[in-house]
Amino acid sequence: MPRRVIWMRRLFRLLGRAILRGLARTTISGQEHLAAPGPAIYAANHASTFDALLLVTLLPPDTTFVGPGDFRLLWPGDWVVRNMGLIPMKRGAVDREGLKQMLDVLKGGGRLAMFPEGGTWEKAIDDVKSGVAYLSQASGAAIVPMGFGGTYQVWDRLLRLQRPRITITIRAPLPPVAASADRKRRQDELQAAAV
Secondary structure, X not given: OXXXXXXXXXXXXXXXXXXXXXXXXXXXXOHHHHHOOOOEEEEEOOXXXXXXXXXXXXXXXXXXXXXXXXXXXXXXXXXXXXXOOOEEEOOXXXXXXXXXXXXXXXXXXXXXXXXXXXXXXXOOOOXXXXXXXXXXXXXXXXXXXXXXXXXXXHHHHHHOOOOOEEEEEEOOOEOOOOOOOOOOOHHXXXXXXXX
């Protein structure tokens, strides 16, 4: 991992810890599941850019993060994405290069962090993409489900010094998604596993 990425992650871990301890009322349950051995995929819901800071703050430092690769973020988001060592993913189509990079990490025994919903726009909780299930099936990676509560519009509340209540729930790793013997039903089964 490049030295610049290591320093950026350390900086954002410190920032995240300071916010969670000093500016927010934070409840974390299941923190022991964060030490899941690789290959593992940390899969979290996504309602705010703050969720990405939570992942960087909480997850093991060797975790590889998956981020936006199909649009340009505004500053400072674009600067963070360029300097955090993310695997950029193009959503809405099959991004073969991104998938290859993610599979390489997992097949090497590594850990990935991603948001199965694919974005922060308002959507139903079960509006997830099947990518996490596919990656688990293809690599044999366990899936560590993570749920963030109270992060929608949290930046506004933090700037107004309102000490928002944030809940973080981490569940025990789910076993790898089993491969389907029926190729015709495989996509439906992957989607069901993702949900």
